[in-house]
Amino acid sequence: MTGGRVRLDGREVLAGVDLSVGAGDVLALTGPNGSGKSTLVRALLGLLPLSGGRTEIYGRIPSRFRDWGRIGYVPQRLPMGGGVPATVREVVASGRTARQSRWRPASAADRAAVDHAIEAVGLTGRARDSAHLLSGGQQQRVLIARALAGEPDAIVMDEPNAGVDAGNQEALARTLGTLTGEGRTVLLVLHELGPLEPLITRTVRLEGGRIAAETRLRTAPRAAEQTAGSPA
Numbered sequence: 001m002t003g004g005r006v007r008l009d010g011r012e013v014l015a016g017v018d019l020s021v022g023a024g025d026v027l028a029l030t031g032p033n034g035s036g037k038s039t040l041v042r043a044l045l046g047l048l049p050l051s052g053g054r055t056e057i058y059g060r061i062p063s064r065f066r067d068w069g070r071i072g073y074v075p076q077r078l079p080m081g082g083g084v085p086a087t088v089r090e091v092v093a094s095g096r097t098a099r100q101s102r103w104r105p106a107s108a109a110d111r112a113a114v115d116h117a118i119e120a121v122g123l124t125g126r127a128r129d130s131a132h133l134l135s136g137g138q139q140q141r142v143l144i145a146r147a148l149a150g151e152p153d154a155i156v157m158d159e160p161n162a163g164v165d166a167g168n169q170e171a172l173a174r175t176l177g178t179l180t181g182e183g184r185t186v187l188l189v190l191h192e193l194g195p196l197e198p199l200i201t202r203t204v205r206l207e208g209g210r211i212a213a214e215t216r217l218r219t220a221p222r223a224a225e226q227t228a229g230s231p232a
């Protein structure tokens with residue numbers, strides 16, 4: 001994003017943000033309530049229009065980007081519940097659609113990816129249960145599995161630890177550790193780094209819709225790998 005601005009209800013909620021998320025980065029977006037973190041994430045994904053500036057996903061503006069299977073988005077709140085009850089497996093399988101041919105039924109690879117995603121978040125035993133009957137922390141894991149089912153290169157999570165107990169936060173850290181070890185890119189909105197701290201490569205702090213501070217904590221695993229692998 002370059003000079004990204006977003007106006008909501010006549011108010012400038014993002015006031016000129018320059019942010020680049022590199023391959024293999026594990027970037028934590030922090031900042032006080034109302035500083036614009038969710039707005040920034042949604043604007044980066046093209047879910048909110050910019051009133052100024054420009055943003056690109058893998059080199060394309062969001063309206064021209066087609067390869068949505070490369071991105072897994074875990075929103076802050078559950079879009080599920082209320083409506084038709086769906087099983088954990090059904091919700092997770094819906095995350096596979098961006099990778100599937102539109103006219104073909106799920107292949108063995110699709111089913112294996114869904115099983116693998118459910119296993120990664122430790123919900124194999126609950127796969128046939130109604131997702132809306134699970135606890136908040138477990139529902140969060142269902143949404144994470146839904147994002148993982150598409151085998152994305154980049155995963156974006158808005159406050160994955162909000163309202164989640166310590167045990168589930170540790171479980172998320174383990175799942176994310178596997179993903180970052182595979183060189184995937186992660187963008188997280190976090191109130192506090194908590195158990196995810198050892199995985200974070202960069203923090204970016206927003207205040208009043210602007211970037212107030214940026215810190216690099218460690219080299220991104222993929223960047224380190226590339227440096228190590230490149231000829232001297």
Ligand SMILES: Nc1ncnc2c1ncn2[C@@H]1O[C@H](COP(=O)(O)OP(=O)(O)OP(=O)(O)O)[C@@H](O)[C@H]1O
Binds near residue numbers: 035
């Ligand atoms: N649809 C909307 N219309 C008008 N204002 C909005 C809208 N959505 C968000 N805002 C305002 O924009 C500001 C930034 O909101 P945003 O949710 O991006 O902040 P945040 O940093 O993610 O906050 P939190 O940590 O509380 O989730 C807030 O002041 C919020 O009230």
